[in-house]
Amino acid sequence: MLVEDSRINVAILAVPEVTASALFGMFDLFSSPGRDWPFIVKGEAGEQRMRPYIVARTSEGFQAANGIWVKPDFDLNGCPQPDIVCIPDFFVNPGESVSGQYDAEAGWLKQSHEDGAMLASACSGAVLLGEAGLLDNCDATIHWGYVATLTNNYPGVKVKVDRSLVLSGEAQRIVMAGGGSSWQDLALYLIARFVGLKEAMEVAKVYMLQWHDLGQQPFASLMGFRQTRDAAINKCQEWLAMNYRTHAPVAAMTALSGLPERSFIRRFTKAAGMTPLDYVHALRLEEAKQMLETTDMPIEAIANETGYEDTSFFGRLFLRKTGMTPSHYRLRFGSLGRALRHE
Template identity: 70%
Template sequence: MKGTGDRINVALLAMPEVTASALFGMFDLFSAPGRDWPFILSGEPGSQRMNPFIVAREKTEFMAANGIVIRPDHALDDCPTPHIVCIPDFFVNPGEILSGRYDPEAAWLRQMHGGGSFLCSACSGAVLLGEAGFLDGAEATIHWGYVRTLLNNYANVRVNLDRSLVMSGEAQRIVMAGGGTSWQDLALWLIARFVGPEEAMRVARIYMLQWHDLGQTPFASLLGRAQADDATIRDCQDWLADNYGTASPVAAMVARSGLAERTFVRRFTRATGLAPLDYVHALRLEEAKQMLETGAQPVDAIAEEVGYEDSSFFRRLFRRKVGLTPAQYRRRFAGFRQAVGSPV
């Protein structure tokens, strides 16, 4: 396949729910290779190496989720053959069933993939790959808030939050980036793959981009759903929010609920998405993360305060669930919290 003037054609798939920042941000990054580095150094733009364009179901302008007007360059049935198709993240409710809602886009994605295109998604855009049938039995990634959406809708999908990018499918032509700003990682990877690593480094330097080498796990909330609809379980959640550091909190919640233990465990898991003990651990670790970000208490003291007498167990659990040791987490996030929380 050839792009315009031997440029790499990059189709950015848009719909009314699209996130405009990701859509136009990707457009800018894909316009930069070959053009911007000479301009920065000499004031004269170089020859652009990639040809991004916006494609939608129809070539009719529409308003994005945040009110920005989108003017597609092409409709699905008249766009140039792309080397790459990118699906930016879009606003759908986590867990929402989308079957049939994006059938034209799903059919077009299958057609493009059959013609040799790379199909790439950022954040919740992976849902469209699922709708097109590419995620059944595959490894995938998506924003941590949408993991349940994939697990509930696509058979045997294996979700990985530990890597910035996940590749699957024939010749690994399905590429997924997980978190909200991971479209930057995706764009840099694609620039390196199709134009060259040196050009990707130049684009990263111009835009001051950093690779999200940690994956999503350190950023994700360990808790599942928020307040349960089940009033009995919600009451236990409220109690636990103030008493997570007590000994045997699960037994205390069972007693508080007045339910048989097996009944309580079943209802709690159904209502929150986590087994009671897993929920306790998640709540304790979320509190520990806040304490590591905002204070200077020793890790052993934090472990004891959130309910762990054995600080070595706390460290192992924290590392397994968060992806960093408590000390690494503090170094990574305490300074950031201080910076964003300080008045200018």
């Protein structure tokens, strides 16, 4: 007599460009609920509550982006009906369209959603949700470096880059995690939602995972990369990179450009994607972040080094742009530098 499998089916979608750490890391975490905690505390594995499997366009093996071998358990047409579909991040050029490259995966995702599955993406995996037509006029999140990949290609999508997780769609059956290792947050959330909070906490303790409650803001670069053919603006950007401490740098760049002030501001904003003053602050704060990460300089000295005479203004601006005070940022991100300096 066959015993019905009561485990929750978790399909993890793999494409050849997939990031192997997220793919196999998700597999490990979804295999853990119910099984690993009893093994750790009692020496005997418990009953596994979730059933992860890797699904791809074809069940034939392929090399992932970093060269590691991936052998899917099922192809798109032959896999068990999933309760959850997870989409790990994969390599895609920031801002570029992938239209037509993943039609089979997009169609399968759309059908899985219509059949009642919860869809969950990590980092750039959200692009495949967009290809499936599931992000139009919806809230979303993605790695801070890939915001333009969504906004350039899917109508009306509203990217909440400051949030670790974003729930969207009917009955909140679409969930997206922002960047990098946020697939860990995504897995813990899904375990809590489908198995239970207790089991999610047990998995977090077994794997020593920390919830990224601060979101992406402290990790994100404040400098947006924008290519421009405007030689006058390029010249000003190059000058500012070496002279960001200068008093009244916007006035100095305006003079350097040889343009009327209004024309300079308009052309700079169009070329750089932000106003000249915002660009100055972004450049200064990126330098300040690096100093906080790699030196023991007092915060007042860092403020002065990056062009701010008023340390309190520097602190307020830093908090507004990064979501953390300079002291908290140093505590969070300076530990590796301190370890290297104190070897």
